[in-house]
Amino acid sequence: MATIESQDMTLEKLFDEFYLIPDYQREYVWEEKEVNEFIQDIYEEFSEQIQNTYSEYFIGSIIVCNRGEKLYEVIDGQQRMTTAYLVLCAIRDYLLSINPNERIEALKNKIAALYTDNWGNDQFRHRVELQYEESRGILENIALQVDLDQISPTRSVKNIQNAYAEIRDFLSDKFELDKFTIYNLKKFYAYFLKNVKLIRVKTASVAHALKIYSTLNHRGLPLDDMDLLKNLIFAKAKQTNYDKIKVKWKKILDLLYNSQEKPMRFLRYFILAKYAEDGNYIAEKEVYDWFLQNESLCGYKTEPIRFVNNLLASAQAYSEFLAGNNIDGTVNRYLVNIRNLSVNVRQHLILLLAVNKLPQDCFVDLCREVENLLFLAMLTSERNQKAFDGMILKWASELRQITSREDFDQFIANQIIPSKQRVADKFDKAFSKLNKSSFQPYQIKYILAKLTQYIDETAWGSVAGIDDLRNYILKLELEQILPENPTKEVIVDFDKPTEIGNYSKRLGNLTLLESSIKSAIANANFAEKKLGYTKSRFLLTRTIAEVVSVGENTSIDLAVQDLKTFEKWDSQAIETRQEMLIKLAKKVWDVPK
Known part of the structure; x- marks a missing residue:
């Protein structure tokens, strides 16, 4: 008895039989891009007819194993098969939305049909059934034209809902409502069934199908998920596992x-x-x-x-x-x-x-x-x-x-x-050149946050969220002491007015500040900004404007002992503060001597 049987077949022939997507398979993962490419490629081939003759369109292969008469378990190809099934549902629904009395019994039969069970009874079954729990019956509901909003939105449910909606939108766009809509749409449906083809590989067992799947898919192709490994494990594992x-x-x-x-x-x-x-x-x-x-x-x-x-x-x-x-x-x-x-x-x-x-x-x-x-x-x-x-x-x-x-x-x-x-040995040179443009804005905030946090933690310990850097990055704003857009007064007061743009970006000119204080001082001169800095609760910023001391050899005094306070803010002050931050940074990032 042959263990492998391959058959070249149309979608019309394919959907004469029934298919199960087993629960150990991955979920439906196609998104808008893949769905659109699938139906767009088929439509373009359909549109290129020559004298009412159509070329065939090949969509690949699927691997199945027999689960009974006319019932197959899908090992590979469920994304294409599910999408093709959704196309049939969408064509049916669009036709009925145009004319509820349209006769489409053959189309409905490709979506669901009766079959005879082993006891001779007629049973109703959908042509494609998803057995994995995450589908929550979404495909059956689409096939039955049931309200889709009542289903819990798992990833699979969302992807299938979105795929169906994408196909409906595509059909509405390509077959706009006019007196020829039904005629043209039926021609496309006929092409879809009779000219779109695939190769169905049928095996005698799941393990054999999984081995074939691995062979067909891994050689020479880049992997983008873990499906091959999963199927390799299933091929080696006992079915009871x-x-x-x-x-x-x-x-x-x-x-x-x-x-x-x-x-x-x-x-x-x-x-x-x-x-x-x-x-x-x-x-x-x-x-x-x-x-x-x-x-x-x-x-x-x-x-x-x-x-x-x-x-x-x-x-x-x-x-x-x-x-x-x-x-x-x-x-x-x-x-x-x-x-x-x-x-x-x-x-x-x-x-x-x-x-x-x-x-x-x-x-x-x-x-x-x-x-x-x-x-x-x-x-x-x-x-x-x-x-x-x-x-x-x-x-x-x-x-x-x-x-x-x-x-x-x-x-x-x-x-x-x-x-x-x-x-x-490169640290000093690199840090001395740091400015606002050296890294992404969030990385500059990271650097200033680490420096600010270190001083606070040295002073007060890991209390009140000090040990969480996010409290510095997310809750504080970047402050340029010499403003990025200085007033004429600030420009006149600065000792190197022609270089003010470069100095305003230097790390030594940057600090972190509460947003309420920052908005109050905006583009003010340094004398006015100092008043704002004294109200900051962050010592690295506060010490720019005033000496902080609460006693002798307290943890706060020791934390700020190497920080400098400035009477005026000129190029020398910015360079001095940048040198100060270099020494602090060596402690923060534990730079060896």
Whole structure:
């Protein structure tokens, strides 16, 4: 008996039979772009008819396995099949909206039909049925023309609703209402059924179908999700474990989706963190082949449940790290800071995923060191991508083995500190040139927020939200002491009026200030601004205008002892304050001598 049967067929032939999308398959993920391209390409081919003859249009292949007479389980191709089914529903509904009495029984039969069960009874069934829970019956409701607003809006529900709406809009646009609308729309429907073709590959078992799916899809094609790996695991797993794997896999995808993270980037980082050795660089396009060649390392074939559990635990940790949290969900101030330093940086997550049994206090210290190193690399332009990735891989392979504070401290001494020392000599020069245009506005606020927070925390400790950098970044505004748009009076008073634009952008001319105070002093001269600064509760800003002292050797006095107060605001004052901020920054980011 043949184990593989392939058949070239039209959509008319395809929808003579019934199809199930099993619950272990991924959800419907096509969005407006993919749906529009699907129907637009078909419509363009339809529009290019020559003397009433139409060319055929090929939409690819699908893989199914037999579940009974005229009933098939879809292993690959559900996005195209579901979309084609929605096109049939949309054509039916548009025709009936124009003429409720239109005779379209054959079309309705392609959407749902009666069949005879094993007991000889007639049963009603939709041609395409989604078995995964997230669909919430949305496809059946569209087929039955039931109100769609009563369904809980999961991701699948939204995507299918949007796809149907996109197709209806497309039909309305291409077949505008006139006396020829029904005629032209029916011609398109006929073309859609009779000229749009695909290849259906039918196998004897699910496992066999999954192997074929992997073979057809991974060779030479860039991966953009984890479907190939999932199907590889299903192909190796016992069918009794499908439900367990399905539930865990959905949790993994939901975690990544809710974190707005690319699944393939996560999967690559997972490999680099857990298995890769120093120098073993792996690109995203190589991920699937890596799994094929390294089953002995990760055990997805011999122990698929354990492997999926490990992947799920890593996805949970990964989503927490992206949110600025420790694995247990508690806030990690340094991970929050990294998000405020750069919204795109991700490589450090490889290091965080690599640690398995590192004590919690060591993990927090690791995050602090990583934040400092990332800032130093960014400031001194030393973050060469390839070299940086190589360094991360080397460290990840070491961190996997570390379980004690003693070994962790040794790792910091041998790896992190020397890396910081390599850029320390460039720090002064780079920081002295910092101005408002050096980085993105949110990164300039990060720098000023870190400086301001350090002084406050030294003075008062981690109380009243001082340890949360977001209270500085989100609640304060950037203040230019020498205004960006100075009045004539301010220009005349400045000692280098021709260079006022450059000086106004220098970091030494910037500070953070409460919005209520900032709006009150606006473009005022320095004498008037000083009165506003004295009312700020942030010491780095307040000391610009007045000496702060509450006693002798108090924590507040010690915190502000190196801060300078200014009687006038000229070019020398800005340069002096920038030099002061350099010395402060070395403490803040722990720059080695």
